[in-house]
Amino acid sequence: MRTDVPAPSELLDIGAIAPEEYHALADLHGGRSYLQAASWAAVKTDWSSELLAWRDSTGAVVGTTLVLYRQLPGVSRWYAYLPEGPDIDWADPRLERWLDPLLEHLDRRQVFAVRLGPPTVLKRWQAPTLKAAVHRGRRVDDVLPDVVEPVGAAVAERLRDLGWRRGGEDGAGTDAQPRYLFQVPIGGRTNADLWSGLSKEWRRNIQKAEKSGIEIRQGTESDLPAFFQLLEATERRNGFRLGRSLAYYQRQYQVMNAERPGRMRLYLSTWNGEVLAAHTMNVVGRRVWYQSGASANHHREVRPSHILQWTMMTEAQHLGADRYDMRGVSNSLDPEDRAFGLLRWKLGTGGELVQTVGEWERPLPGPLNQLLLRAMTRYRSR
Incomplete structure (x- = not known):
């Protein structure tokens, strides 16, 4: 984690960043996801994209993100998605300093709703803990975690206070990226x-x-x-x-x-x-x-x-x-559940299962944007 991020009293500006500068900042806040690499936009050919950077009052880049845009058919409005991003200081107690400039920028881009995936961990379970808890009908959430990360818990609380909804809550769409990951500390x-x-x-x-x-x-x-x-x-x-x-x-x-x-x-x-x-x-x-x-x-x-x-x-x-990330697993600990097989295999590496805070979504201000997001959510659930 960088120690030269802006003080809480400083305002942050957001704007476009050149790919060359963006590439050089991959480890700004503990490591950028490959889903946030500039090249990932070229993989997702059905989305348009933009590289953005937050800058402090000195002009220094203190956060970055790749934003994917998809136009809603029949209207001149866009849905914005930040997969496993943005790469900002999620430990900042005033997340609005980062998110408000982002929302203002997206509003100017005619975005009706946005989804982001904070790369912060909420809970951790060590392999021995989960191996000992394997039982019919049991899930990872039924097991006391070895570690509860205070930053992850605080991020979830702050986002909810700022009007964001967790994937699967209150009609919000489910997570596009896995919330349960298996990682081996390296x-x-x-x-x-x-x-x-x-x-x-x-x-x-x-x-x-x-x-x-x-x-x-x-x-x-x-x-x-x-x-x-x-x-x-x-x-x-x-x-x-x-x-x-x-x-x-x-x-x-x-x-x-x-x-x-x-x-x-x-x-x-x-x-x-x-x-x-x-x-x-x-x-x-x-x-x-x-x-x-x-x-x-x-x-x-x-x-x-x-x-x-x-x-x-x-x-x-x-x-x-720092870590070897083996990506998503099921949260089932039921040996009779077919989905448990992949987790069982990964447990053999001696790593840990981490639960992230998941993806969060919100419409931009305005009744039309709320209607468009509800319509899109209904369409996705079919």
């Missing part, structure tokens, strides 16, 4: 520390993959079709559908790596010349994410995914990451 830990944090099952499966002759390599764009073929098989096997095409991942790979080489990476597990697992990883500043994983339906006994994750985790450590 900063300050050695390779031996990471290894000892793995469960016995994970260590055994990684060693089995090594003995079986699994080979790991970093792929290129030409390997994306093989990744996507495995992803389709994984979706069918596990009963979910991401709804993304091969062209989507190709576009993401191209634009993110054009912005900075190595921003999106593809890792593959091969055995006897065949790709058995392929996972994507995103890197922005000091943050690293495992985004999407895929594996074949056969030869699962050689454990291609465990060793692939271990390789990516150690690579995140080599890159100087």
Whole structure:
């Protein structure tokens, strides 16, 4: 966290920022999400976009955000979305200093409503805590957290006082991004520390993959079709559908790596010349994410995914990451619930489940804007 953010009495201005300056500020307040990278706008082709920066009275940039805009059909009004943003000082007790200038700017852009996703954590559960709590019908929220973050709790209270609504509350649309994330702390830990944090099952499966002759390599764009073929098989096997095409991942790979080489990476597990697992990883500043994983339906006994994750985790450590973010999980602790399987697998890394404050939404002032947001919410719920 920066210590040179403006004093509470200072006013903040907001305006456009050049991509080059925006890129250099990725670690302004603890790390920008890859969903806030400037290149992410080029991935989301059905949205227009804008890069904004908050500046203090000296002109120094003290906060940034990528804003995505989507026009409501039939009217000259726009919906604004800040995925896992903005990157501001959420510990500031006067959040209106940041949010009021944003709302004024969006109002000038003919925005009728805005949704944002503060990257602040509300609660944390360690892997041993959740493993001990696994029981039929139980959910993560039923378990006393190991840590309740005071900043996260304060942010939720302030946003509600300022007229924002949580996703799923009072008719607001549900979160677009996962609220429950699984993360492995990396900063300050050695390779031996990471290894000892793995469960016995994970260590055994990684060693089995090594003995079986699994080979790991970093792929290129030409390997994306093989990744996507495995992803389709994984979706069918596990009963979910991401709804993304091969062209989507190709576009993401191209634009993110054009912005900075190595921003999106593809890792593959091969055995006897065949790709058995392929996972994507995103890197922005000091943050690293495992985004999407895929594996074949056969030869699962050689454990291609465990060793692939271990390789990516150690690579995140080599890159100087604070955390290895494994993205969303279900909050179910019911062993009979199919959704629990993914959480169970990630618990083996010895990391922690974090609950963010989630996404928040509000219309801009005016009765027409409130009507448009209600109409949009009804449309999304169909």
